[in-house]
Amino acid sequence: MLSFYILNSYEIMKKVILDTSFILSCAKQKIDFFEEIELRGLKILIPAEVIKEIKSIADSKKIPGARASASLSLKILEKNSYEKINLSSKNVDKGIIKLANENHRLIVATLDAEIKSKVPNQKLVIREKKKLEII
Numbered sequence: 001m002l003s004f005y006i007l008n009s010y011e012i013m014k015k016v017i018l019d020t021s022f023i024l025s026c027a028k029q030k031i032d033f034f035e036e037i038e039l040r041g042l043k044i045l046i047p048a049e050v051i052k053e054i055k056s057i058a059d060s061k062k063i064p065g066a067r068a069s070a071s072l073s074l075k076i077l078e079k080n081s082y083e084k085i086n087l088s089s090k091n092v093d094k095g096i097i098k099l100a101n102e103n104h105r106l107i108v109a110t111l112d113a114e115i116k117s118k119v120p121n122q123k124l125v126i127r128e129k130k131k132l133e134i135i
Contacts, residue, residue: 016107016124017045017085019096020053025111027076028069029129033109034080036132037124042107044082049092051077051084107134 016037023046026033037044054077057063058070087095093115100108100119109124110116116123127133 013041013043014105014107015043015045015083015103016109017047017096017099018050018082019047019108019110019112019115020050020057020092021111022109022124022126023050023054023073023077024057024066024069025126027073029126031126031130031132033132034076034082037109040134044080045085045106046077046082047085047087047092047095049087049089049095053092 018033023033025031034044051074054070054073057066058074060067060070087099089095089098093112096108096110096115097118100106100115100121104121107122107124108115108119111126123135125133125135
């Protein structure tokens with residue numbers, strides 16, 4: 001007699017954590033990152049600390065170009081669904097690095113060279129200013 005175990009799709013779904021630089025760059029370059037990521041079958045995680053950074057940039061009077069990208073990013077986040085997580089870290093980059101090093105299946109979406117160099121995980125990056133690629 002054969003028996004089959006069917007895994008819940010949530011259990012096998014890979015997850016991708018997005019950092020501030022990735023979200024802002026996608027907004028600036030008009031890349032629909034939610035659609036691209038979901039088409040790849042990935043679940044999106046965004047740290048509360050990243051959202052806080054984006055809000056801070058949107059409210060800043062010092063960086064006009066970044067303010068526009070940050071405001072657009074916040075509108076995009078409001079319209080889409082994702083899992084909001086807490087890194088429990090004062091430094092966002094260090095929190096992402098720690099989480100990625102504890103979860104090797106987690107894909108890290110970043111443009112930050114320090115994060116890229118400190119995690120062995122797969123990375124989701126922007127190629128040619130218009131498409132996403134997992135490396």
